[in-house]
Amino acid sequence: MAISSELMPKIFPLLTQHLKDEKDCQSYLAKAFGINETISKRIAWNTSKDIFITDMLKVLDIYSEITPGKPACALLTEIRKDVGVDIQINIDKIIIELTGVKTPPHLLFYFLLLMDFKQQAQLVRKVMDRHRTAAFLVHGEPYCGQQLLVNRLFRLKSEWKNISPIKIDVSHNGAGRSIPHLWRQLASWFRLPKDVEPKEIIQKICDRLFTQDVILIFYTVDYMLPKVLMAWLQEFWQPLVAQVEENCPHSERNTHLLMFLVDNSGRVCESNILLAKQFDEPEYPRIPLHLPPVSPFPPDVLDDWIDMVMAMESMQIPTGLTSKILLEKTENGVPEFVYEEICCHCGHSWEGGLAKWLI
Numbered sequence: 001m002a003i004s005s006e007l008m009p010k011i012f013p014l015l016t017q018h019l020k021d022e023k024d025c026q027s028y029l030a031k032a033f034g035i036n037e038t039i040s041k042r043i044a045w046n047t048s049k050d051i052f053i054t055d056m057l058k059v060l061d062i063y064s065e066i067t068p069g070k071p072a073c074a075l076l077t078e079i080r081k082d083v084g085v086d087i088q089i090n091i092d093k094i095i096i097e098l099t100g101v102k103t104p105p106h107l108l109f110y111f112l113l114l115m116d117f118k119q120q121a122q123l124v125r126k127v128m129d130r131h132r133t134a135a136f137l138v139h140g141e142p143y144c145g146q147q148l149l150v151n152r153l154f155r156l157k158s159e160w161k162n163i164s165p166i167k168i169d170v171s172h173n174g175a176g177r178s179i180p181h182l183w184r185q186l187a188s189w190f191r192l193p194k195d196v197e198p199k200e201i202i203q204k205i206c207d208r209l210f211t212q213d214v215i216l217i218f219y220t221v222d223y224m225l226p227k228v229l230m231a232w233l234q235e236f237w238q239p240l241v242a243q244v245e246e247n248c249p250h251s252e253r254n255t256h257l258l259m260f261l262v263d264n265s266g267r268v269c270e271s272n273i274l275l276a277k278q279f280d281e282p283e284y285p286r287i288p289l290h291l292p293p294v295s296p297f298p299p300d301v302l303d304d305w306i307d308m309v310m311a312m313e314s315m316q317i318p319t320g321l322t323s324k325i326l327l328e329k330t331e332n333g334v335p336e337f338v339y340e341e342i343c344c345h346c347g348h349s350w351e352g353g354l355a356k357w358l359i
Helices: 008-018 022-033 037-042 049-062 074-080 085-099 105-113 118-130 146-153 158-162 172-177 179-189 198-209 226-247 299-310 323-329 335-345
Strands: 065-067 133-138 166-169 214-219 257-262
Touching: 008 049, 008 074, 008 085, 022 037, 022 049, 022 074, 037 049, 074 085, 105 146, 105 299, 105 335, 118 133, 118 146, 133 146, 133 226, 146 257, 146 335, 166 172, 166 179, 172 179, 172 226, 179 198, 179 226, 198 214, 198 226, 226 257, 299 323, 323 335
Parallel strands: 133 257, 166 214, 214 257
Antiparallel strands: none
């Protein structure tokens, strides 16, 4: 993957326009490749911007793969995150030329996020307009894209790209089998002692809420026994909601406190867990609102998605990809099988590739 003489004039002005100084440049290099002394030593720092950017391009050309599977265009991928749509399109074209892959993986991931789930996204947005504190159950049949939906919802506010959600997979190491294990998992997120009092963890969340949105994601809650999940809501979520309303009332804050419970099998709705059906119920948000369930994609959803990406200049989906083919190869539109099939058509892998960007 060499940087050709034709590409150099396209990349150079893009970098000089976006990189403010060498500190900015070093920051992006670290994001793309980690700490790599080989790169830094070969670049002529403490010179003009034009000189160190030229040197950097030469070094990246020599070391066309800094680490296995991580091409030099990873730098452009990092820069792409912080620029407008017009510049993103230009970067995508350069990446296509650099890699020879017609559809950049990060772009394909973005468009997969847009497939269906409109009903759930619209409802969450509506709830957020009404409530500063909200809780949701994301649920549906197995392999129906629950985790991708959470990623879609995590992009409803552009500011969220600058925060890290507090996420716990309750099936990991048996965390969801007991309340003390769950408290220890939360304590580790805040770098608190494992035996810290629950009220201190709740206070930490309240303190953070004064300055930024707080998003809690509990994956695989169908792994928990219903009585444990119910107890967790009573011992953690409901006291947290009460303290937030007391210390950070709706009228005095602009931040959101959100909790997503992710059910990968659809069992939670079938249990005796108390759930809200409407967001204007008196008990909401003390009890979670169950969102419309995720389910296999029907033909019209697949047709609409294919039409959308075909119209995008930066996307090049291979000819021959139709909703009929997708339905035949994905057990009638099971979302995670659809993602894998589309990735395969575009020269990528879902499980071994794009799925790494799921939060």
